[in-house]
Each structure stands twice: as structure tokens, then as C-alpha cells.
Amino acid sequence: MTESTEETGRHAGIPGVDADVAEAAAAERDIAVKVGDDLIEVKNLTVKFGGLLALDNVSFTIKRGEILGLIGPNGAGKTTCFNAMTGVYKPTSGQVLLEGRVLNGLKQHKITRAGLARTFQNIRLFGEMTALENVVVGLDARHKTSVVGALLRLPRHVREEKSSIERGMALLEFVGIADQAATLSRHLPYGSQRRLEIARALATDPKVLCLDEPAAGFNPAEKEELMQLIRTVRDDGYTVLLIEHDMKLVMGVTDRIVVLEFGKKIADDVPSVIREDPKVVSAYLGEPEDDFA
Amino acid sequence: MSMVDGPTPLHTAKADQAAEDRGAVGTPPGSSAAARRSGWFGGLGEKWQALPRQKQWLFLILVVILAYLLPIINPPLISTEPGNDFPLACQTMAVWALVAVGLNIVIGYAGLLDLGYIAFFAVGSYVTAMLTSPDSTFLKIPYLWTIPVAMAVTMFFGVLLGVPTLRLRGDYLAIVTLGFGEIVRILATIIPALKGQVGFQNIGHPPGTDASGIPIFSNSNGTPWYWLTLTILIIVLLLAGNLERSRVGRNWIAIREDEDAAETMGVPTFKYKVWAFAIGAGVGGLSGALMSGQVGFVSNAKFDVVTSILFVAAVVLGGAGNKVGAILGGALVAYIPLRFTSIAEYKYLIFGLVLVVVMIYRSHGLLAARQQLLAYGQKAYAAVKASSDAKAAKAKTGPGKEAAS
Numbered sequence: 233m234t235e236s237t238e239e240t241g242r243h244a245g246i247p248g249v250d251a252d253v254a255e256a257a258a259a260e261r262d263i264a265v266k267v268g269d270d271l272i273e274v275k276n277l278t279v280k281f282g283g284l285l286a287l288d289n290v291s292f293t294i295k296r297g298e299i300l301g302l303i304g305p306n307g308a309g310k311t312t313c314f315n316a317m318t319g320v321y322k323p324t325s326g327q328v329l330l331e332g333r334v335l336n337g338l339k340q341h342k343i344t345r346a347g348l349a350r351t352f353q354n355i356r357l358f359g360e361m362t363a364l365e366n367v368v369v370g371l372d373a374r375h376k377t378s379v380v381g382a383l384l385r386l387p388r389h390v391r392e393e394k395s396s397i398e399r400g401m402a403l404l405e406f407v408g409i410a411d412q413a414a415t416l417s418r419h420l421p422y423g424s425q426r427r428l429e430i431a432r433a434l435a436t437d438p439k440v441l442c443l444d445e446p447a448a449g450f451n452p453a454e455k456e457e458l459m460q461l462i463r464t465v466r467d468d469g470y471t472v473l474l475i476e477h478d479m480k481l482v483m484g485v486t487d488r489i490v491v492l493e494f495g496k497k498i499a500d501d502v503p504s505v506i507r508e509d510p511k512v513v514s515a516y517l518g519e520p521e522d523d524f525a
Numbered sequence: 526m527s528m529v530d531g532p533t534p535l536h537t538a539k540a541d542q543a544a545e546d547r548g549a550v551g552t553p554p555g556s557s558a559a560a561r562r563s564g565w566f567g568g569l570g571e572k573w574q575a576l577p578r579q580k581q582w583l584f585l586i587l588v589v590i591l592a593y594l595l596p597i598i599n600p601p602l603i604s605t606e607p608g609n610d611f612p613l614a615c616q617t618m619a620v621w622a623l624v625a626v627g628l629n630i631v632i633g634y635a636g637l638l639d640l641g642y643i644a645f646f647a648v649g650s651y652v653t654a655m656l657t658s659p660d661s662t663f664l665k666i667p668y669l670w671t672i673p674v675a676m677a678v679t680m681f682f683g684v685l686l687g688v689p690t691l692r693l694r695g696d697y698l699a700i701v702t703l704g705f706g707e708i709v710r711i712l713a714t715i716i717p718a719l720k721g722q723v724g725f726q727n728i729g730h731p732p733g734t735d736a737s738g739i740p741i742f743s744n745s746n747g748t749p750w751y752w753l754t755l756t757i758l759i760i761v762l763l764l765a766g767n768l769e770r771s772r773v774g775r776n777w778i779a780i781r782e783d784e785d786a787a788e789t790m791g792v793p794t795f796k797y798k799v800w801a802f803a804i805g806a807g808v809g810g811l812s813g814a815l816m817s818g819q820v821g822f823v824s825n826a827k828f829d830v831v832t833s834i835l836f837v838a839a840v841v842l843g844g845a846g847n848k849v850g851a852i853l854g855g856a857l858v859a860y861i862p863l864r865f866t867s868i869a870e871y872k873y874l875i876f877g878l879v880l881v882v883v884m885i886y887r888s889h890g891l892l893a894a895r896q897q898l899l900a901y902g903q904k905a906y907a908a909v910k911a912s913s914d915a916k917a918a919k920a921k922t923g924p925g926k927e928a929a930s
Contacts, residue, residue, distance in 0.1 A: 318789065344791035352789075358782035361775075364905060365898045369779045372772045373791025379800055382771035383764055385900075389771060393900040401905055411913045414906040416895075436791050 263296065263347075263439050264331045271296040271471050272317075272348075272440055277326035279309075279316050279495075286312045288495040289326070294440060299462065299472040301486035301503075303479070305515065308492040310475045311353060314444055318350050319343040330439065345373055347439030351429040351446060353475075359418035363409060363428050366417050367400040370435025400435065406468075407431040407461060423454055430461070434470070441465060442473040447481055459485045483507065491515070569892075574903075592755060596748045608866035612747025613819075617863065618856040619754040620816045625839040625855030626761055626848050627808025632837065633846035634774060634896070635801035636781030637691070638699040641706025643833035645806040648682050648709065649675040649813025651719060654823040657729030660720065668729035672814050679810025680803045687802035691795060694784070706833045713825040724824025728817050744821040754815050758852070761808060765848055768804075770900040777801055778846075778896060831873065838876050842883055844890025853892055 265271050272294040279287040287309045294300045304310050316323045319340040328335045335343050349370075358366050375396070377389045404410040407427040412420055417428055426446055433441055443462070447455045455478065462485055466472050476482045482489060482503070489506045491499040493515040499506055506512055573581070596612035605614040624646060631639045652675040655661040657668050666674070690701045713719040730742035731753065741749050768774050776797045779787035788794045817823045835858055843854020858876065862869035883890065899905070 320785075320789075339793070340788045341791045341793050344789060350789060352786065356783050356786040358779050358786070360782055360895065361778060361898065362902075362906075364902065365775060365778075368899060369775050369787070369792065370790050372775060375772050377772050379768070379773050379804075382773045383767055385767055390900070393771070397899065397901050397905045401909075411909060411916075413909045432790060 265296045267297040268295055270294070271331060272473075273327075273329040273332075274313075274317065275327045275329065277313065277316055277328065278324045279312050279321055280324045286495050287316060287323075290492065290495070290497045291326075292490045292497060292500055294471060294473055295488075296439075296471050297466070297469070298487040299466050299474060299485055301482040301489040302473060302475045302492065303477055303482050303489060304492035305477070307494075309495040310477075310492055311444060312495075313492065314350065314442060314473075314475060318348055318442065341373070344436050344438075347437075348442065349433040349436045349438035349440070350442040351426075351433050351444055353444040353448060355422075355425050355429055357417040357420075357425060357428060357432070359416065361417055362414050363404060363417055363420060363424075363431075364397075364400050364413040366428055366432050367403050367435045368396045370432040371396045371399055373436040403431045403435055404428075406434070406464075422449060426450070426458070427461070430465070434465070438470065440471045440473055442475075444475045445477070446474070447476060447478055455481050573894075589759065593752060596751055603864075605860070605863045605866075609863045610745070610747060612751055613745070614747070614860065614863045616747045616751040616754060616819055618859045619751055619758055620812050620819075621836075621839060621859035622852040622855035623754065623758050623761065623812040623815070624809060624836055625843060625851035625858075626758065626765060627805050627812065628836050628840050629843075629845065629848055629851035630765065630768075630777075630808065631801050631805035632840050633844075633848075633851065634769070634777040634781065635798055636777075637798060637801060638695070638837075639702045639802070639805070640699050640830075640837060641686075641702035641704065641709075641833055642805070642809055642836050643828050643830065644686075644706045644709035645679045645682060645809030646813040646816070646836075647713065647828040648679045648806075649810030650817035650823045650828075651713065651725075651813075652678045652810070653814040653817045654725035654728050655718075657818075658725035658823075659727055660723075660725045662718070665729075667732070668818055669731055671729070672811060675810045675814040676807045679813070680807040682810075683803040683806025684799055686806075687799040691798045691802065703830065703833075706828075706830050710825055710828045710830075713828070720824070722824050722826060724822055724826075726822050728821050728823060730818050730821070742818070744819065747819075750815075750819040757811065757815065761811070762848060762852075769848075769896050770898060770902075773797070773800070774896060775898045778898060835873075835876065838880055840890075842876075842880060842890060844893040846896060847890070847892055847894045850890050850892035850894065854890065 263271070270293040274290060274292050277287055277290045278285070290309075290313060292300075302310050302313065312321065315321045317328050317335070319335065319338060319342075323336060326336075330346055330348060333346065335346060335348065338346065358369065361369070375392045377386075377392055380386075381389045401410060401413060404413050407430055409420070409424045409427050409431070412424055417425060420428060430441075430443065430446065433443075446462070447458050450458060459481060462472060462474065474482065474486060483506075486503055489499070489501065489503055490497060491506060491509075491512050498511050498515060499509050501509070576584070596615045599606070599611050604611045624642070627645075628639065628642050631637050631642070653668070653671040655663045656666050656671045656674065686702070686705050690698060690705075693701060714721045730740060730744075731749075733741040735741055742753075776787065776792045776794075779790065779792055780794050780797060784794055836855075839854040839858040840851050841854070842857065843852065844850025861875070862872045868875065887893070897903075
């Protein structure tokens with residue numbers, strides 16, 4: 233990513249985004265890789281379900297500070313790739329490295345703590361918790377209070393509880409739903425639920441934020457708002473992996489795009505090149521879009 | 526405060542609907558986080574949350590004093606006499622309440638359906654019996670020391686059962702725990718040292734005698750036992766409340782709500798499920814130790830699976846997830862057969878019917894309050910409410926805005 237300064241400059245200009253809020257929501261991140269270097273390496277990732285080859289020898293990298301789009305027609309293996317990266321599926325072969333550290337075989341919660349957070353395509357919030365509590369569960373990933381510490385309310389517990397209220401509210405404000413902090417997440421409107429998912433994932437203080445079709449079910453105006461939120465997230469120093477099959481959204485927001493078809497990578501380039509790539513056009517753009525349901 | 530200037534047109538329709546949903550359950554949108562359910566006690570939790578902290582404490586202290594005085598007052602209509610001694614009935618109720626509070630951690634918080642909770646109750650009873658009864662060949666220690674030992678041993682059993690079985694979910698876990706409940710009872714029958722139906726007599730009790738030389742904690746004197754159990758119950762409640770409003774409670778509820786999502790959010794789900802099992806088991810063992818001390822006799826006959834189901838019924842009846850509800854449920858399930866002795870033999874029929882009715886009309890139990898999961902959440906919520914109230918007062922906007930507040 234070469235335009236980082238320009239992006240940050242634009243940061244303050246984005247309507248509705250408070251630079252102070254973005255500052256408060258940003259955490260102290262200790263990332264070994266420099267901006268622009270490879271943060272995540274996916275190497276020859278293969279996933280088989282029985283005889284079905286869902287993901288065939290896919291390799292790509294995610295550079296620190298960029299928004300990488302992962303696109304492809306329905307059933308191309310986008311979510312499978314995602315799940316293999318975040319530890320939901322065990323890859324048949326291949327490796328996922330975060331800052332050079334192999335993530336395969338780690339438990340999911342360890343992968344999250346290593347710095348890879350995700351949202352879900354079908355919203356999976358904790359329905360009986362308030363918006364703020366949902367976010368604090370994400371924050372807890374970085375907390376160290378033990379069961380005994382909580383039982384006896386030791387100083388570390390008190391400190392972490394207090395800071396998590398502040399950080400949690402800042403994150404809710406960052407995604408724009410702070411006024412609904414006390415609402416049970418299952419009572420939130422759909423758009424707020426999507427935003428809460430992003431806030432909850434950000435709360436785990438990820439190095440890479442993986443968004444699985446965050447705009448599903450949105451109308452064009454809401455998609456536009458979401459794009460701005462994603463840009464703000466990136467400007468805040470996060471690296472974003474975005475799965476989406478709305479081409480307009482992807483072209484508008486990403487720095488680079490990886491295209492999958494039938495489990496294989498068919499292209500990997502900047503949006504303007506992807507747009508012209510005949511393979512991509514025939515595989516994907518030629519198909520009617522059906523995501524405006 | 527908000528960064529979006531009110532919801533977009535599409536939002537409004539959805540927000541309206543959400544507001545309608547909330548209206549239907551009797552809570553105005555934007556009110557406190559608690560009490561979003563309707564019913565006979567609808568709004569009770571909300572009113573409680575709205576009280577200032579001092580009033581809450583004052584009310585609680587009154588309730589506690591009344592609870593301590595209960596066996597002495599022996600209120601006429603409530604009393605179980607002449608059929609059953611009332612102080613002893615109080616003790617039984619307190620023990621059942623303690624059992625329900627322990628089981629509530631497993632079922633209500635972590636969402637693990639444990640049908641074999643009686644096993645932990647049994648282990649606690651047997652530990653106390655074997656360490657104090659003259660019938661056993663083990664070394665003897667004072668009764669009060671057996672309580673922590675019983676808790677430690679049952680926690681160990683909780684981990685022992687949890688580690689292999691907590692990889693299972695839902696119905697499968699329920700079946701395995703049901704089996705575990707039976708295994709403990711059968712082991713008590715077939716292992717000679719556990720003395721099967723013969724059991725252990727003259728189990729120990731706390732020290733102290735009154736003026737005439739009779740032990741204060743005798744088997745027939747319910748009041749001191751009740752006070753002891755009630756005190757322990759209050760301590761357990763406070764500690765359980767600490768856990769609830771912490772990372773531990775939040776992780777448990779997250780596991781209950783969506784285990785996969787919890788794992789993805791960095792919750793070590795397996796570890797916290799084992800903790801829930803172990804802590805629940807510890808409380809079960811504690812109540813077993815208290816029960817066996819008061820009764821003075823332990824044999825395998827008391828630990829049947831049907832009692833285990835009654836434990837679950839107590840939690841579900843009171844309101845799974847709410848510790849005050851669990852106390853109510855536990856006390857009720859113990860109280861009804863003692864109060865109405867003529868129908869006591871039909872108790873399973875009655876509790877079955879009651880459960881069906883409660884599930885139809887009040888599927889979250891009698892006292893269904895949401896957990897408070899943040900130690901310092903009230904202030905944050907109050908601030909949010911104040912700011913949105915101010916905003917609503919400043920600019921009278923569309924209904925969508927209010928619903929979103």
C-alpha cells in the first residue's frame with residue numbers, strides 16, 4: 233500500500249467519523265511486520281471434503297495495511313478458504329502463516345489471540361447479551377484474569393473490567409452504534425448487528441480482520457456506509473481481508489483482489505486490472521448478480 | 526454521540542419492527558438492559574435495577590434477616606407443621622436452594638444440561654460420611670473440615686467427568702451425565718467400603734453443646750443447621766455473583782449462546798466448560814456434605830436419578846440463568862412435598878405438570894432475569910441512556926430514531 237499518508241489524511245474528511253473516536257478505538261498493536269510487507273502468507277492451501285476438492289492449492293499473501301478482497305462466484309471456496317485460515321476446518325495440506333508463524337493446527341481461540349479475527353456471513357452474535365457485553369467478550373481475549381481472580385475480585389480483575397467498559401464503548405462508537413450499547417444484540421436492527429460483529433472482532437485486537445460478506449442483505453446506501461467504515465478500520469492501522477461478491481463494493485474499497493473459481497486462484501491483482509481480466513470476466517462478471525435479495 | 530445520523534430508510538422499517546417486538550414483551554425501547562421478558566413477574570427485574578444501590582442493599586438486608594428468622598417465626602399458613610418439623614423443612618429447602626444455585630452455574634450459565642448432578646451431591650455426602658462416621662474405616666477429621674475436603678473431592682470428580690465428556694454437546698452430554706449419575710449410585714452399592722444400603726450412621730456435626738449437654742447441631746434440631754446452610758448459601762451467592770460479572774461469566778454465557786462464535790472470539794471454550802462443571806460440582810458436594818451432616822445417615826438409596834431430575838426441574842422452574850430464581854425453584858421443589866404431605870407421593874406428577882405449564886406460559890422460568898455480566902456496566906448504560914434521552918428531547922425525530930436509541 234503506497235497511499236497510506238493520503239489515506240490517513242482522508243480519514244478526518246470521512247463524514248461521521250470522529251478522528252478522536254477512531255484514536256480511542258485503536259489499540260496498542262505490536263506487529264513485527266512493516267507496513268507493506270507480507271503479514272499473512274497462505275501457502276498451497278488445499279481443503280478436501282471427502283472426494284470434493286473445495287480448495288485446490290491456493291496461495292496468496294496479505295500485506296500489512298491493505299484491504300485485500302477475496303472474491304468469486306457462489307461456491308468458489310471463499311468461505312472455505314476463510315474457515316481453513318481461521319481454524320474452523322483443518323486444511324488437507326498447505327500452510328497459513330501469520331508473521332511467519334504457522335497457524336495450522338492451533339485451536340481457534342489461539343488463532344484469534346495470535347491476531348486473526350473474523351466475522352460471520354450469517355450473523356452470530358450472543359443474542360442474550362447487550363451490545364456492550366458482546367464487545368467485552370471480544371476484549372476478554374486479551375484479558376488475563378483467572379477464575380480465582382474473578383471470584384475474589386483481585387486488582388487485575390477490577391482494572392480489566394474498568395478498562396473494558398471504556399474500550400468497549402469506544403469500539404461501539406467507532407462502528408457507530410454506541411447509543412445502542414444497552415440493547416440486547418438480538419433486538420438490534422440488522423445493520424447494527426452487522427456493525428456489532430465488526431466491533432466484536434475488532435475488540436480481540438486483531439492484526440488482520442477478516443470480514444465474511446459484511447454487506448450481505450444491505451441496500452446500496454448501507455453498503456456505501458459500510459465501505460466507509462471498512463476504510464476507516466484500515467486507516468486505523470488494521471489489515472483487512474474482505475470476502476464479498478458484490479463487485480461494486482469490492483472494486484470500490486479494496487487495494488488488491490484475489491479471485492477464486494472452483495477452488496482455484498485464477499487472478500491476483502489490483503482492482504483495475506482484475507476488472508479487465510478476461511478470465512475473471514468470464515468466470516464472474518459475466519454471471520448475473522443475485523445478491524440484491 | 527452517534528456517528529450515523531439516524532438509521533437509513535430501510536433501517537427504519539426494521540427498527541420499528543424491533544421496537545414492536547420489544548413493546549410486545551413489555552419493555553420500552555432504550556430502557557435498562559435487564560428484564561425484557563413479560564409475565565407474572567414482568568418488570569420486577571427492571572424495577573429492581575432502577576432502585577438506587579442503597580435501597581437495594583436495604584431491601585436485601587431485610588430479606589436476609591427475615592430468612593434467618595424464618596424457622597423461629599414459623600408463619601402459620603406457610604408452616605409445614607404438624608406434618609413436618611418446620612426448622613428441618615427450612616434446612617431441606619436451604620440445601621435444595623444451594624443445589625439449585627450450583628446446578629444453575631452448569632445449566633443456566635454455561636448451558637450444559639447435566640442430568641447427573643446427584644452424583645456430585647452423593648460424592649459430597651459420602652466424603653463427609655466416610656471421614657466422620659464411626660462405621661467407616663477411614664481416618665476421622667472434624668465435621669467442619671470435611672466440608673472443604675468434600676468440595677475439593679467433588680471438584681476433582683467434576684473435572685474427571687468433564688474432561689472426557691465435555692467434547693459432546695447438547696443431548697449427547699445430557700445422556701452421558703445421566704449415566705454418570707447412575708454409575709456413582711451403583712458404585713456405592715457394589716464397593717464394599719461404601720456399604721451400600723447399610724450406609725453410614727452417626728455422621729459428624731459441628732461442635733458445641735447447649736446448657737443441658739445436648740449438641741447444638743443435633744439431627745432433630747433444624748434451626749442451627751438452617752442458619753449454617755443459609756450462611757453458606759449467601760457466601761456462595763456472593764461468589765457466584767462475582768463470577769457472573771466477570772470474564773468468566775461472560776465466557777460462560779457466550780458458550781451458552783453460541784459455542785462456535787465464542788471459540789472464534791478467543792474464548793477457550795473447553796477450559797471454561799470444565800470450570801463450569803468443576804465449580805458446579807463443588808457446590809453440589811458442599812450441599813451434599815451439609816445434608817448428610819444434618820440427616821446423620823447416608824446410604825445409596827437417596828441418590829436416585831429421579832432426584833437428579835428434580836434438581837434440574839428446580840433450576841428450570843426458578844429460571845435458568847438467574848441465581849435468585851434458582852433459589853426460589855430449589856426451595857419450592859423441596860417445600861411443596863413437605864407442606865402438602867397428603868399429595869407428596871404425587872410430587873413427580875405435580876412437578877411434571879407444573880413444568881409443562883411453566884414452559885408453556887413462562888418458558889424462561891418463574892424469575893427470569895438476565896445476567897449482569899459487567900462489573901461496572903451500570904454506569905456505562907446510564908450514560909448511554911442519559912445521552913440518548915437528551916438527544917430525543919432535543920430533537921423530536923421519527924420513530925426509527927427512538928427505536929434505535
